[in-house]
Amino acid sequence: MIKKLGMWIAIVIAIGVLSAVQERLSVPNYIVGLAILGLGVIVFSFKVDSRLRALEEWGSRKDYSGIIKQLKGERHKPRHQQPESLEAGGAVASGIEPAHHIVFEDFRWFAAVLNLHLPAWAIEELNDTHFRGDHGPAVGRRYNVWYNACQVGTMQVTIGIGRLLERERFKGERSARVELDLTYLRFIPYRDARGLVYQIALLIGASDSEDGEVSRTKAAATAADALGGHLWEAVRAPEFGPSFDFYVDGPYDLLKSVVDDWKKQGIDPMVKWGGDRKRD
Known part of the structure; x- marks a missing residue:
């Protein structure tokens, strides 16, 4: 739960930083949109990788010795x-x-x-x-x-x-x-x-x-x-x-x-x- 909350706080901060940079440097909206999209892809990849790791750990914990x-x-x-x-x-x-x-x-x-x-x-x-x-x-x-x-x-x-x-x-x-x-x-x-x-x-x-x-x-x-x-x-x-x-x-x-x-x-x-x- 704490990890998820920290991740979302980091996303909000990142979006805020991008908005501030856009205003200061007059960055086009489509560039900011691409940056946000890229950030979303990174987050999605992280979640998928975490899920796969969890499944692998679940499988390895099963005891077939008997x-x-x-x-x-x-x-x-x-x-x-x-x-x-x-x-x-x-x-x-x-x-x-x-x-x-x-x-x-x-x-x-x-x-x-x-x-x-x-x-x-x-x-x-x-x-x-x-x-x-x-x-x-x-x-x-x-x-x-x-x-x-x-x-x-x-x-x-x-x-x-x-x-x-x-x-x-x-x-x-x-x-x-x-x-x-x-x-x-x-x-x-x-x-x-x-x-x-x-x-x-x-x-x-x-x-x-x-x-x-x-x-x-x-x-x-x-x-x-x-x-x-x-x-x-x-x-x-x-x-x-x-x-x-x-x-x-x-x-x-x-x-x-x-x-x-x-x-x-x-x-x-x-x-x-x-x-x-x-x-x-």
Whole structure:
């Protein structure tokens, strides 16, 4: 308060001095106007700089030591609470279409597939089928996402946008949407962050070559683009610590292939491995 009062007193004095100089030296009005404008610019720059410094100090005062300790801690063992049905997980029956039932069944082992390939991550299914999203209410599967000992976000799966097709048609034109929301990503190594986004993009995308090279290339590009965009926003507005929001739509060809193969072998990963990493 005292600093602000002193600044305004200084401005008033400066204007008074300029007026006195104008009268004594007959300085043109436009010169005085330019001087006052310049003084205003200096004051505005000072206030902006002060605000930026305050934001930087605010960000530096936040203590993330506890979060970082958890991120480096022992990996969380997922404890899945799989809902028996969409209705059992809280979904409103009137909002359930045949396509929802198909995706719900196809993604029964989605968490198990991800946990097999992500050493530090743990995807833990919830007994909750009410999808939260920007496109209105929907239904599907929901998960907590852990990095080592720290819960860092959520993930959810529903049908692809605009895919409310009748059952038989949807079986041939399947599409799912996965949405991932993470915090504290700045403290997670790039390799691990990329691994999670890459695996999701790969499993949900289309399989368009026999050796999978095209699919892997597309998934890698998707992961790099998403993480690059997040880095840009984090640098652009560091004081806000933006969350990482990622979504992908696709026919989930690879996921379906893995699930079908397990079914042929009589493997239920939720029973055999507890929906976690292999032990044999």
